[in-house]
Amino acid sequence: MSHATIVTPTPEGGFQPHTVAHHFKTAEQEFQAAKFAFWLFLVTEVMLFGGLFAAYIYYHGFYPKSFQAGGSLLDWRLGALNTMFLLTSSWTMANGVRCSQLSRRKEMVVWLWWTVVLAGGFMVVKYFEYSGKFHHGIFPFTQVWHPEGHYGEVLAGVAFPKLFFNIYFTMTGIHGLHVLVGMIAIGWLIWRGGQGRFHSGWYIPVDLIGLYWHVVDLIWIFLFPLLYLVP
Amino acid sequence: MTTHAPAHEIPTVEGRREPDYLRVTKGFMSWVTTLDHKRIGLMYLFGVTLAFIVGGIFAMLLRAHLWNPGPDGQMFSPQDYNQLFTLHGAFMVFAFIIPAIPGSIANFALPLLIGAPDVALPKLNLASFYLWLFGTVLLSYSAITNGLDTGWTFYTPWSLKSQTAVLSAGLGVFVIGFSSIFTGLNFLVTMHKMRARGMGWFQMPLFCWAIYASSVLQVLATPVLGITVALLAFEHIYHIGVFDPAEGGDPVLFQHFFWFYSHPAVYIMILPGMGIISEVVSTHSRRPLFGYKLLAFSSIAIAVISFLVWGHHMYTSGQSEFAMQAFSFLTVLVAIPTAIKMWSWVATIWGGSIALTAPMLYAIAFLVIFTIGGLTGVYLAALAIDIHLHDTYFVVAHFHAVMMGSTAIAFFAGVHHWWPKMFGRMYNEKLASIAAIVILTGFMVTFLPQFEMGSQGMPRRYATYSEQWVGYHRASTVGAMILGAGFALMVGYLLHSLIAGRKAKPNEWGGVTLDWKCPTPPNLYNFDDEPIAGKLYDYGPTLKR
Numbered sequence: 001m002s003h004a005t006i007v008t009p010t011p012e013g014g015f016q017p018h019t020v021a022h023h024f025k026t027a028e029q030e031f032q033a034a035k036f037a038f039w040l041f042l043v044t045e046v047m048l049f050g051g052l053f054a055a056y057i058y059y060h061g062f063y064p065k066s067f068q069a070g071g072s073l074l075d076w077r078l079g080a081l082n083t084m085f086l087l088t089s090s091w092t093m094a095n096g097v098r099c100s101q102l103s104r105r106k107e108m109v110v111w112l113w114w115t116v117v118l119a120g121g122f123m124v125v126k127y128f129e130y131s132g133k134f135h136h137g138i139f140p141f142t143q144v145w146h147p148e149g150h151y152g153e154v155l156a157g158v159a160f161p162k163l164f165f166n167i168y169f170t171m172t173g174i175h176g177l178h179v180l181v182g183m184i185a186i187g188w189l190i191w192r193g194g195q196g197r198f199h200s201g202w203y204i205p206v207d208l209i210g211l212y213w214h215v216v217d218l219i220w221i222f223l224f225p226l227l228y229l230v231p
Numbered sequence: 232m233t234t235h236a237p238a239h240e241i242p243t244v245e246g247r248r249e250p251d252y253l254r255v256t257k258g259f260m261s262w263v264t265t266l267d268h269k270r271i272g273l274m275y276l277f278g279v280t281l282a283f284i285v286g287g288i289f290a291m292l293l294r295a296h297l298w299n300p301g302p303d304g305q306m307f308s309p310q311d312y313n314q315l316f317t318l319h320g321a322f323m324v325f326a327f328i329i330p331a332i333p334g335s336i337a338n339f340a341l342p343l344l345i346g347a348p349d350v351a352l353p354k355l356n357l358a359s360f361y362l363w364l365f366g367t368v369l370l371s372y373s374a375i376t377n378g379l380d381t382g383w384t385f386y387t388p389w390s391l392k393s394q395t396a397v398l399s400a401g402l403g404v405f406v407i408g409f410s411s412i413f414t415g416l417n418f419l420v421t422m423h424k425m426r427a428r429g430m431g432w433f434q435m436p437l438f439c440w441a442i443y444a445s446s447v448l449q450v451l452a453t454p455v456l457g458i459t460v461a462l463l464a465f466e467h468i469y470h471i472g473v474f475d476p477a478e479g480g481d482p483v484l485f486q487h488f489f490w491f492y493s494h495p496a497v498y499i500m501i502l503p504g505m506g507i508i509s510e511v512v513s514t515h516s517r518r519p520l521f522g523y524k525l526l527a528f529s530s531i532a533i534a535v536i537s538f539l540v541w542g543h544h545m546y547t548s549g550q551s552e553f554a555m556q557a558f559s560f561l562t563v564l565v566a567i568p569t570a571i572k573m574w575s576w577v578a579t580i581w582g583g584s585i586a587l588t589a590p591m592l593y594a595i596a597f598l599v600i601f602t603i604g605g606l607t608g609v610y611l612a613a614l615a616i617d618i619h620l621h622d623t624y625f626v627v628a629h630f631h632a633v634m635m636g637s638t639a640i641a642f643f644a645g646v647h648h649w650w651p652k653m654f655g656r657m658y659n660e661k662l663a664s665i666a667a668i669v670i671l672t673g674f675m676v677t678f679l680p681q682f683e684m685g686s687q688g689m690p691r692r693y694a695t696y697s698e699q700w701v702g703y704h705r706a707s708t709v710g711a712m713i714l715g716a717g718f719a720l721m722v723g724y725l726l727h728s729l730i731a732g733r734k735a736k737p738n739e740w741g742g743v744t745l746d747w748k749c750p751t752p753p754n755l756y757n758f759d760d761e762p763i764a765g766k767l768y769d770y771g772p773t774l775k776r
Contacts, residue, residue, distance in 0.1 A: 021353075022348075022349075022756070023347070023348045023349035023350075023351075023353065023425075023756070029424055029425075032424050033351040033352070033420050033423075033424040033425070036419075036420050036423055036424060037351065037352055037355075037416055037417070037420045040416045040419060040420070040450050041416065043450060043451065044412055044416075044450055044451075044453070044454040045454070047451055047452075047454035047455055048454040048455070048457055048458050049458075050454075050455065051454070051455045051458035051459060051462075051488060052458060054487075054488075055462070055473055055484065055488075058481070058484055059473075059479075059480075059481075062479070062481070063479065140469075140471075141465065141468075141469035141471060142469065143470065159479060160472065160478065160479025162472060162478065162479075163471075163472045163473070163478060163479045163480065166469075166471035166472055166473070167471075167473070170462070170465065170471065170473075
């Protein structure tokens, strides 16, 4: 039963062939299996964030005024800027996937670089948002709680304002972690792509990490209005 | 002479074309780095058996503690007793029952049953074994260092205040959760993309349908456990407030989260067992399964309904009356697909050519105990009755009837059924039959008194009890020791068979599914030639009445 199938790349030079794993009959079967497995993985990501969204909704029902007050202290303009960054990065990622399917190696690497840069922009904005909160005496995950100035006025008199900020930091923190993982994965694609690993005969890693990136984007599209706009 | 002879002309090894998977490579490293689903299955089998023994020792210790009503004359302090039942629960649920059948039996048999050379993602398969191992090591570390006294459910706010090793145990559960997700994901992909030529969805053996249903649950429900345990850890370390009433959080939310995973999880535990029973009753009574499609769809129905019933664990935790009635109704619905399964199995055996082999005896024990476990489940689903029975030994006995008496016994049925295929050796059938009967007896003696005590109001998790239940508790303790003896006997003759057992026949039970059509033990990539699926459960015309 053992055999080795080799997927030969397109004639354009500089690509490396792909060997189909021993237990698959064809490259098509391997491709289908990897893709289905990855979709299932993305389902688990959605369920994981689903728990956090459920916690958000639950406590929003408990303390609507606290969520309103807390949310009003988040800058929707920065959130909107980040939404733009991620949406654009999804577009550049999709272009990268397209180029890998067409064996356009150099263009693919350029599109992937753009994706990393936009993701980096997202993280920089997030950094400024977080440090702004620290600056005003709102530290996540600590017992330190002394909102200053304007923050103190807005949060005075509402029940458990810390809870809102801890949920905000947990949700955006875990999402930010996913953005970082995505940046590393895309960096790996740039490295391997530069070696000519991905071409019309074998582009599944680019395809799958692209899917992951769109899900990270999609989760942000839900986080942004819930945290910045709904309150 | 040409050196390129076709495969079938290559000299054979003991009448085989290729060496079997146990002998194809040698040495410790060839096992711990293997990507072969069968070897990973055997490593799981070894590992979960150790976890079962550890959990079993905890069980026997806590039963011994309850010999006297206390507080004088008991073996342990109440604090130690709390740790014993917690560790018993945590080991049995997370390190044994959840991974037992998917990790060992399904890993070994599923690719064979669908005629595949391996699972779809062999590296992920090995990774999920090591995740299980790491998580179990963390659980053991917690047991050895500070212990754990929260119950296996980690309910807040106690789990936030307890001085025991909640964090390391929680991390262990988190890691084992990922192992479970990867296993389920792997099987789903394998069944979707790796079935043999000619095998449509409805030519899949029913074990595969059961694994399919439980895998869906593993993939969908376990991430919620992951985020729940993560939030619990954040709460524990940083006091973020989500589960702590002092910070505005709600402990009931923890219960919702926990049971949103853990109710589907009990079906993650039982569905694979039901799948094993389907294969065993068909093979050992030599009849095609009665109501194939009903059995297949009832697995799926159980999986779907199981997501909508978690609130029945929380009838006394504070929910709206409407929610409780809805949860009660939905829970009773589970009885329908479950009863369909029972009837189908019995109807399969009816009129069959029954061989009372060891696997069949375990399967019959399953049918008896699962009837008890299933019917008492309907009692507990009923809202009014459950308010009375909540947190009593009735619940303990019900849970053990479906987990220990059904899942664990189905697991042993599977181990006995596929043992000759796994090792090419046969155990002593007479001892195996005796062990099956001892275990069935032990179960009844242990848990029937618990049903009765529970209905009289004996609360679960109490280190001491009042005089009126001395007799029941002592009977239960004796039963636990009988169970321990039965399991010890089983481990003994199974190990003995590896050294001195007779050589198994190529098709020990005369099975007709694809797993019996590859060499015994299988090749590294299972089959000599690519298998083609024919008619399922085709035992031939001579058996028609």
